[in-house]
Amino acid sequence: MICKIASLPGDGIGAEIVPEAIKALQAVGRKYGHEFVFTEALIGGAALDAVGVPLPEETLRLCRESDAVLLGAIGGPKWDNLPVHLRPEAGSLLPLRKELGLYANLRPVVLYDALIDASTLKKEVIQGTDILVIRELTGGLYFGEKKREQTPTGQIAVDTLVYTTEEITRIARLAFETARKRKKKLCSVDKANVLESSRLWRETVTELAREYPDVELTHMYVDNCAMQLVRWPKQFDVIVTENTFGDILTDQASMISGSLGMLASASIGGKVALYEPSHGSAPDIAGQKKANPIATILSAALMLRYSFNLEKEAQDIEKAIVRVLDKGYRTADIMQEGGILVNTEEMGDRIAEEILEAK
Ligand SMILES: NC(=O)C1=CN([C@@H]2O[C@H](COP(=O)(O)OP(=O)(O)OC[C@H]3O[C@@H](n4cnc5c(N)ncnc54)[C@H](O)[C@@H]3O)[C@@H](O)[C@H]2O)C=CC1
Ligand SMILES: CC(C)CC(=O)C(=O)O
Numbered sequence: 099m100i101c102k103i104a105s106l107p108g109d110g111i112g113a114e115i116v117p118e119a120i121k122a123l124q125a126v127g128r129k130y131g132h133e134f135v136f137t138e139a140l141i142g143g144a145a146l147d148a149v150g151v152p153l154p155e156e157t158l159r160l161c162r163e164s165d166a167v168l169l170g171a172i173g174g175p176k177w178d179n180l181p182v183h184l185r186p187e188a189g190s191l192l193p194l195r196k197e198l199g200l201y202a203n204l205r206p207v208v209l210y211d212a213l214i215d216a217s218t219l220k221k222e223v224i225q226g227t228d229i230l231v232i233r234e235l236t237g238g239l240y241f242g243e244k245k246r247e248q249t250p251t252g253q254i255a256v257d258t259l260v261y262t263t264e265e266i267t268r269i270a271r272l273a274f275e276t277a278r279k280r281k282k283k284l285c286s287v288d289k290a291n292v293l294e295s296s297r298l299w300r301e302t303v304t305e306l307a308r309e310y311p312d313v314e315l316t317h318m319y320v321d322n323c324a325m326q327l328v329r330w331p332k333q334f335d336v337i338v339t340e341n342t343f344g345d346i347l348t349d350q351a352s353m354i355s356g357s358l359g360m361l362a363s364a365s366i367g368g369k370v371a372l373y374e375p376s377h378g379s380a381p382d383i384a385g386q387k388k389a390n391p392i393a394t395i396l397s398a399a400l401m402l403r404y405s406f407n408l409e410k411e412a413q414d415i416e417k418a419i420v421r422v423l424d425k426g427y428r429t430a431d432i433m434q435e436g437g438i439l440v441n442t443e444e445m446g447d448r449i450a451e452e453i454l455e456a457k
């Protein structure tokens with residue numbers, strides 16, 4: 099099988115973690131005779147510095163013409179004070195997701211047994227957690243109209259939170275279908291007690307539930323959900339929520355798995371899907387070889403599963419990660435007593451070796 103993959107390292111630790119995911123994919127390719135062809139392109143601050151725009155036309159074209167996209171992360175303090183269209187977040191990542199039609203962001207929150215003691219949360223609370231958060235990705239606050247105006251007393255800043263019935267139905271249907279293949283439990287998270295967009299969200303999800311009588315649907319306010327995630331995460335199977343809530347809740351939920359560096363993601367819904375870790379460019383550790391590449395490597399496994407239908411190969415990556423963690427290898431963010439501290443590259447090497455060695 100020949101798979102064309104656009105590789106977009108981006109900024110900060112992006113350039114350190116993407117090569118480790120490529121290593122894992124190449125190991126899978128060698129083992130099974132698949133040919134993964136990587137073409138690298140610029141995005142984010144790196145693109146802005148090199149060619150003057152955060153999302154070059156050439157990068158967009160490459161993504162559209164590829165079978166899948168592997169992204170590191172974008173952004174950093176160097177570009178924070180630019181006009182919004184030039185900033186890596188609003189000027190590259192958001193339009194890329196929109197252009198590719200990636201309305202659903204899947205973030206599995208799974209705790210590996212080996213990391214139970216690496217988490218700061220209580221063992222009995224987190225043990226056995228396996229949640230899939232489905233975040234709406236191309237609507238809501240990040241995409242609504244923004245404006246700034248001067249008033250006699252200061253400024254006024256406006257962000258607009260918009261959702262249509264079609265957008266909610268689309269993501270909710272995916273969530274019901276996904277829940278059907280898991281434990282058949284779906285929790286829809288909103289803030290319907292105050293937000294009109296959330297009222298429409300809740301009405302629409304409730305209406306759609308009639309088509310899925312086998313799925314147990316619950317609704318939860320987002321503030322309660324934030325609390326429940328750390329109180330008793332095992333109550334959740336699939337969570338579906340809007341863009342901003344999903345963004346925040348998943349960073350929080352990542353601590354159940356030990357670190358934000360463990361949280362993968364798949365952005366799907368269009369012809370070409372995009373795979374990236376849930377975290378950002380981590381400027382505080384960039385260039386120090388401290389970044390945990392596992393979230394990106396797990397995202398590569400999701401790519402094999404969702405874009406290429408290579409389930410066994412995806413599981414090989416996931417099992418290799420389990421074995422490496424069981425052997426005690428740890429990057430700094432998941433380090434614990436008795437662990438063997440490794441850097442980004444060494445973690446990637448260990449995982450690639452395990453992929454090749456395992457039957
Ligand atoms: N998808 C993307 O490209 C995203 C980009 N960003 C951008 O990234 C920049 C930094 O944002 P922050 O708020 O600091 O969030 P961040 O996710 O980059 O980092 C938050 C904290 O987690 C740690 N961390 C993140 N990934 C890690 C990894 N793989 N291994 C070990 N530790 C890790 C960082 O060191 C930091 O202490 C900003 O410019 C932001 O806009 C933020 C989130 C997502
Ligand atoms: C530009 C941001 C919306 C990126 C982010 O935080 C995310 O997608 O998790």
Ligand SMILES: [Mg+2]
Nearest residue numbers: 345346349376
């Ligand atoms: Mg985020």
